[in-house]
Amino acid sequence: MKVTRRDLLGWSAGAAAGLLFTPVPWKLLDDTSIWTQNWRWIPQPTRGPVEVKQSFCTLCPNGCGVRVRMAAGWPVGVAGVASDPISRGALCPLGFAAQQLNWHPQRVHTVRHRGNSTSWEEARVAFAKACGEGKIAIVDGQPGRAASVAMKTFVEKRDGSYRVALAPEAQALAPYGAWSGLGAIGLGYDLENAQTVVSFGAPLLDGWGAPGRFTRLWAERAAGMADPQLRLIQVEAPLSGTAVSRTAARAWQWVPIRAGSEGALAAGLARVLLDEHLVRARGPMPTMTAGEAADQTGLSGGAILDLARTMVARPPVVAIANDGNPAIAALNVVLGAVGTRGGIVRRSKLAESYASADAVIGASYGTARAVLIDSTVPWDFVPQTDAEVFRFAAWDGGAGQADWLLPAPGFLEELTDVPTAPASAIETYAVAPSLVNAPAEVQSAAQFLGSIDPAAIAVEKIIHQRCDDLFRGRAGTVYGKEATAVAKIASAKEFEEQLWKGAVWVGVPPRSGDLRCELKEWPASGSSGRSGNASNANWSSAWLAPVLPPLASKLCQESNLREAPVGRKA
Amino acid sequence: MNARYGMVIDLDRCTGCGACMMACAAENNVPPIPQASTRTGVTPMLVRQVSNGMEGGARREVFIPILCMHCEHETPCVHVCPQQAVEVDQATGIVMQMPQRCLGCRYCMTACPYHARYFNWWDPAWPAGMEKSLNPGVAVRMRGVVEKCNMCHGRLHSAKEKAAAAGKREIDFADYVPACVEACPTAAIRFGNLADENDPAARETHSPDAFRLLARIGTEPKVYYKSKEAWVKELAESKSGRGPEVKHG
């Protein structure tokens, strides 16, 4: 029999009806929608046991305590540690996404020599050769660590030079170091006891020192108070247009001046303070008159006088520079803020005997044959030398132009110790155990040197030694779950164990009078190294994060809150 | 006993550092999409910078963290969603967005006066290997759905589980702290159960300095703000509509 068109029509009508009585349409509807809920190309978190571990973030010299949530052995979340006396539970924005850094596209994975990838062996041979041929220099970004000691002993054996790159907070203290002959390391601001703080462009509320330090002080003693216990006066030029920096925006008082006239204002203020006898005559008389200062800063003479009066109205007062500007240091001398409570102080030196450095990075490298730069040195630093440069780096944030680029351990991949944070008034010491196994291809500078000089002491040993010394010093307190005086701790072993568990050793408070700066005449206004204000891009101290975690770049793109840091890849 | 979780954000304490935004994004596995802009990104917690429009020493700026306000009454997004992808959770008062139910019509986004809802314009993606750093407590959202602040419900889950394992009914409140609250270095964001009169946060909502954004609309947000500065309080009710000038990135 012949199948007609009509039959086909009837058949398909029947089939269509029949299909409705099968699971086909309904199951397909259900499964396709489930498919859209679990698209295979969408990354899924790893399944596995979750545990919380404690260590310290060493991306910048402040070394804040971190509580790290680990899933299946990988860090998946970072938070602060409330019991940590340095950070007091606070972290900078970057800290909260630091767990991403180890997978950053710019992570350095291979040894590179002038752009071509090569082996550790090659690098080792080249460096050993350089050591044989001439003087070497090593630059350290976080002085005072066990690794610093390893590096220092290595250069001293070969009478090379050991340099440190100071954090901006510490750079600002350099003049006092020079005038007192104590060196920049070991000095700090006693902000905890200050009542009036005059910041000359220092981003006090935006990544100055450990985020948990001044920001917390400000929040507790100033925020939202008409007459705060801690008066923050921000002297700073406006940012582009009418915008102001975060610190200026939230300060008790903002004094807008012409960019770069911080030194002039400092001189003007000192002049007024002395002329008006607002301070007991101390220190040098600036040559600059208040009038000249007014012209340069764009403030009225009256405004400068008012500012001077406000400054001394609520002592102790301290002026904070954003760079090594000697004029502002001199102003502190005039204010009598040097070596006194609430001013610039000299820390106890129980642990810091290790930290002395030959020179800061500014100095010339003379005839150095090779310069080794530790991964802790900021990315924008390129040594002014034709020596062969060995650059350790976990992330390639522009360090590529060094002759040798050497992959260093990333976030929480390396055991290190955490010395006192820059500009801190109190000495601290902590141990930051590594929580993640570093990839096979990375090596720290200390390990590298150890592989060249068999006599070198391993970092673990040095840390053990320092714990031992601190314990035998019997001074200070250990802040773990609760605070315990070192004197009350039974054994060096117990002391060390506590530190390995994340406790922080805190030294004795500074004594006034330990720091003296005799200054005959007003210093020639030093060149302001970094400009007064670092714009809202300021990522904590510009020191931090060579390469931003993707979430930080996201914050830059998707909100108006921060621009991508200048000169750094976002 | 039903909780009503909410927040009080002290704007006088906010320095606009952005830690809350970062912690929020990390906790909730928000993807860092390179193509995204200020209007196509996903920022469940977004800090906005507003100035009083003055210049020189008289200029004041304030940072306002904007997140889902978890409106209690006539919740705009809940009413408009055609397929119940949004609900006010009875037990917690959290306004809950269900990306797996959402069909991406974006009607809720037009309904929200706070612009606290975000659409996933792109497939989520991370640099190779970085998915290992994803938080296992929160599912990654797919392209084409709306998301917003769910008050770190992942943390609420772990708190519940911990309580259950210990044989307790109620969670230990210390176990449940949203990421932004935990992250704020100045403790400007306080989180609490507004239904509990003894809760410090609940008490703060009664302070004369406390206010809510667009309260006149009558949606009873459970996110309060606090400031002693008059001009900041005026921002709450957008009287003129043309508010103070906003900083552009």
Next chain:
Amino acid sequence: MSRNALAAGLGFAVALLCGWVAFPRALYVQRQQPLEFRHKTHAEKSGITQCNDCHALRDDGVFAGLPAAATCAACHAERMGTSKDEAILVDKYIKPGQETPWLVYSRQPANAWFSHAIHVRRAALACAECHAAYGESDTARIYELNRISGYSRDIWGHSMSRLGRAPGDGMKMGDCEDCHRRHKVEVGCLGCHE
């Protein structure tokens, strides 16, 4: 007219046949477990009687799921028999310290959050209420993967029509909701979704 009806009827029948017989075979792909596992034998021979002897809660209350190779190694550090599965277990997984890539019948997607602690400790539900009597099973049955959704067939349940299912057969959201309704436990979306 009758001829039309005949044609239609034929079409109807063919549709039913395809829909109920061919379609399920096409939709699910069958997978073998890496090796044979007998709950029964373990219960009888090794005196492991409680489910949570192997499937335990961690201290933080999170369910550990399938036991890690280490747990198996407690007994199976060396071959305990001559079966080829024993050989696979010991040589392929335990000795090299590899986890056994079990195919989990009841695996839910990442967006579903289920707390064993809450259901077992607080609500005191028996494992079988959701996992049926798999604890007494004498074989590691075939794992069926839904080609489209990527789910295990156990989520939908074995009857395609989902009618007259045995308790513990099927783990769709609706099944959770039914049980919650029966026990009068109110949880919003937030209760079970991430």
Next chain:
Amino acid sequence: MASTAMVDSRWIARGEARTSLPQFLLWLAPWAIMLALGIYAGGRCLYYGLNQTHLDNRFAFGLWIFLDLGVIALGAGAFFTGFLVYILKRAELRPILNSAVVLGFICYSGAVAVLMVDVGQPLRAWFTFWHPNTHSMLTEVSFCITCYLLVLCLEYIPILLRNRQLRKLPSFLVFEHQLHKVVPVLAGVGTLLSFFHQGSLGGLYGVLRGRPFAFREGFFIWPSTFFLFILSAIAAGPSFLMLVTALVEKITGRRLVPGEVLQRLGFISGVLLGVYVAAKSIDTLIWLNFTSPAVGFAPWQYYSYQPFGLPILLVEIVLFGLLPAFLLTYRRTAARRGWLLSAAALACAGVLLNRFVMTVQTLALPTLAFDEFLSYTPSWQEVASFGGVVAYGVIVYSLSYRYLPLYAPPKGENSHVSGN
């Protein structure tokens, strides 16, 4: 070619003169290209996601939603004419009925197609029917539009089956005969459904208490916009019908319906438009003086942002409202074809402008004090898909006109039986 022409002619209704096949294809070609481009653009949006558009978190609705609201308003002619013919027994409108149905079908199917591209997860769209949120205006819209689209299909089928070739199938004839009996019922159902979704489309914005520019108080659960949308739709629908008819007459150069039909449509349109304008004005006054101030929004602030100044409101009410209402109802102007049609055009423009204001201006205006006034320009993908829908409409209508008796005055009820 000749043979194809032969085949083609066999499909054209007896006694109907149509242009030659080549000329017809020539006419279709550009539209076909436009449609293809639209499909490509839509495909991109489905495959790559909505990042293909220039929509964003703040401008979550854009050109497409405007298109949906627009065409659905214009498509209202379909149900309303059906309503007039079958329920109110206005037989004189019968000649235009088929054309109305086809137009309605085009508008609604087009709108649904665009919606499927506009949502981020079309494969989950059915959740709306499985887990409906009964409080949501959008649920109401989805249900009504889907159902009404089915109704339109059912209304379209008999017209389709009147095709010269298809009539040859007896079973189809029977089917059509049966369908024809229920058409009045369908018209009734359609009217009901349409009333509801036209309204709920208005409600869509009226309920947004978060958007004081759109929010309106209302009666029972429906905000005033619910009723305004119904009114404006049934006012503009007939005008659109007139325009299309006139356009077809112009293109084909043939008189399709008696002039008084158009006039009658125009009169109905005009009267309704008048009512609408009155209602709209009252609503606007209430909103400006009570609703909006109540939530702290100064009445005039909405119009302080260019280009959405006060003129836009006046244009909508006076130029696109009062004026056409007058022209369509005043005997002297209504008698003049030119006046009649331009008035109809104004009326359509009015309803489109209203939909535009409701969608775009609502989103552009700030709500928080520190919001900016936003702008948005659609991406080529959005524009192309928009064009695709237009092209789709033209093509479907052209084919229907060529092969179906769109304007054929219907013979007696059993005429089609005598057909074979």
